[in-house]
Amino acid sequence: MRHSILSNFSRFFYTISSLKPFKSRTLSRRLSPVLGPSPYRSFSQTSTMFKVGDDFEKIQASRPDFKHDVPVTFSKPPKPDWKEGDGANDGGESLKKNHVEIDPHEDGRPVTSNYKLLISGMVPRPIALISTRSKDGKTTNLAPFSYSQVINHDPPLFVVGFVGSLEKAKDTLKNLAETEECVINIISEHFVEAANATAINTPYGVSEWDVSGLTQAPSSVVQAARVKESIMSVEGKLVETKEFESRTTPGKKTGVLAIIEGVRFWVRDDAINEEKSIVDLKVLKPISRLGGISYGRTTDAIEIPRPQF
Template sequence: MFKVGADFDKVQASRPEFKREREVTFTQPPNPNWKQGDGANDGGASLKKNHVEIDPHEDGRDVSSNYKLLISGIVPRPIALISSKSKDGKTTNLAPFSYSQVINHDPPLFTVGFVGPLEKAKDSLKNLTESGECVINIISEHFVEAANATAINAPYGVSEWDISGLTQAPSSVVQAARVKESIMSIEGKLVETKEFQSRVTPGKKTGVLAIIEGVRFWVREDAINDDKSLVDLKVLKPISRLGGISYGRTTEALEIPRPRF
């Protein structure tokens, strides 16, 4: 993992080249013979390790430590590459958010977490709350660099579409464009927002949760099955967010049937 202070270009050049041809493969689970009551598959090794208790609000602990801990420990995280448009239609925005997840299917609901208060909403949140619309685009391997470029701290009014070189495709229900390069995109309508206050500085607004309903799905034709119910992982090749500046690939998977009582 790259460490702050190191020469990133030098570190990057020393690493193996990206193997584009690497396909998603399925393996057996660690213990194919596991049965109910067996517990962990490591033979009890994890029980010999102790844990460190951390109070997120202990005296002297900086809130940035909680941020670093959470983004390095809660992994991998899906990334919502959100495209939005201002209410007057004059400004477009494209930005990635890894505080994101699907939370329901009837109706299709998604959550996205934004850092900072509504009063000082950055581009994506400002557009989302004022227009009530957005598109959630899923990031795949073939445009990860372009997606990362949209995280730039450009001033409001500067379009990350131009910075990334990604292509706008028309949406059906919302005004914001979807990313043509994305294997899967979701047109969304804002359901509600919830603002949160700091525990360290009472009264200070530190984040906003947005609940978004998916009103249209777009999936590339070579990635969807005949009844439009399954996205092919081997085509999607999703990119996830890890700690620091790290991203993850999905190149290996395993299947375990859901148990029945």
């Protein structure tokens, strides 16, 4: 199974983080070996965090409609008068809380617990909607990955993480490894449903372009197509891959890291400044990845100047 932004059971469904949760969850009381009895922990995430039940359509229907015209608003930081040495802005409240220590490889802990923990805690994450073409040029692929990030600008470098092995590589990783080319497309609000549809587990050779209804646009340097609807796309060349071995099942290859160099940038003309150096957030309206089947949108921002020593 390839690593995509959704697990198999949650494909084709999504929630927007800014919408009001349908209901909260409470975990049962449990014992901590360090802290003793822990209090009930109330979660504000939706009840469909990692599982879509038969009542999902009812839950979705109870939520407010998506507001397309929500502007990006800049507000003051939480403590505008913060000065050097002040620490957290909560008056010390966070220091009164305790933490639970978790060994990712403790006996009896399934690896899925690590997966859920990481994708719900390491948020928001950028999504790389990656388009590739097979080595023989006969098939195309489009899939989203939230184990992704830009890591350098000279040269422009990106990393993408794939669950699985090179030997049993599926779709995107197979094409990327064989052709050493791809396009990384950024997801915006206006095509989030179509991007989500590309997470479907189609067999190799079946194109997600058709499933999503997204439009292929020609690239300049690589053979793979850009997503025409994407406000920003990056043509990429594979630099190298590194395979990782499972800690719980020694000898089993469970992950592949791909380092990709950006060789061409494409930005929609109404989203780029005259110097071609800044993408307008108000036009980009990027969609980020949260835990479970949740997505986030960026409508609030703050500005804090970097300190100088």
